[in-house]
Amino acid sequence: MGNVVNFAHRGSSKVCPENTMAAFRKALEQGATGIETDVQLTKDGHMVLIHDETLGRTTDGTGWVKDHTLNELKELDAGSWFHPDFRGERIPHLDELLELVKDTGTIVNLELKNGAVPYEGLEEKVIARVKDDGLSDRVVISSFNHYSLLLCKRLAPEIRTGILYMEGLYEPWAYADTLHADALHAYHVAVLPEFVAAARAAGKAYHPFTVNDPNEMLRLLQAGVDGIITDYPDRLAELLAKEK
């Protein structure tokens, strides 16, 4: 279990506002060895980190991410909705996260949020940035949009991809192979020990999400998963330390 990646979901998102630099820094402090975040494009084509396609839940703005420029989005407060202590947190640009992890061994899981909004050129932009920063071997690109993942593989076979899915997908390791994908980012209830074994035999990694209960973390670790995506990287770090 020593190499299991502890992915902080949107950063340490239960003690900090999700997908902010505060959440990413906190995750690293708490022992995360990976960070999961959601990537979208602004109106003027910049890569920003925010989960929802709209601004209302996690900022003091309204409307769609895609309809605002980077400068407009940078005016918004992305922290106060969570707690007044985080007033002034901003929606990060992807560059800010990559800069934070550059000199660490942190694995970065970039989830392309291109299901509801088919952001033109998102794959090319993300891949160009990852390559420019020399991070190809430390990034896993995931998405619920599997057409997008296939495009990513065509553009950059050396960057790992992970298929996001809920329960009930038949032999996901075989399906993933049709997309040349490297990892299975499965809703955690859909992960059984025999599936993990079959995936491993097929050369596919399992990175289930979003796992917050320590008993469920333990079940998945015992099943042999390669990483876990959690809102509580501190809980997972504690378990991994015990299991060593």
Ligand code: G3P
């Ligand atoms: O990448 C795992 C998880 O983040 C997928 O769902 O909605 O939290 O982005 P969501």
Ligand code: MG
């Ligand atoms: Mg996500």
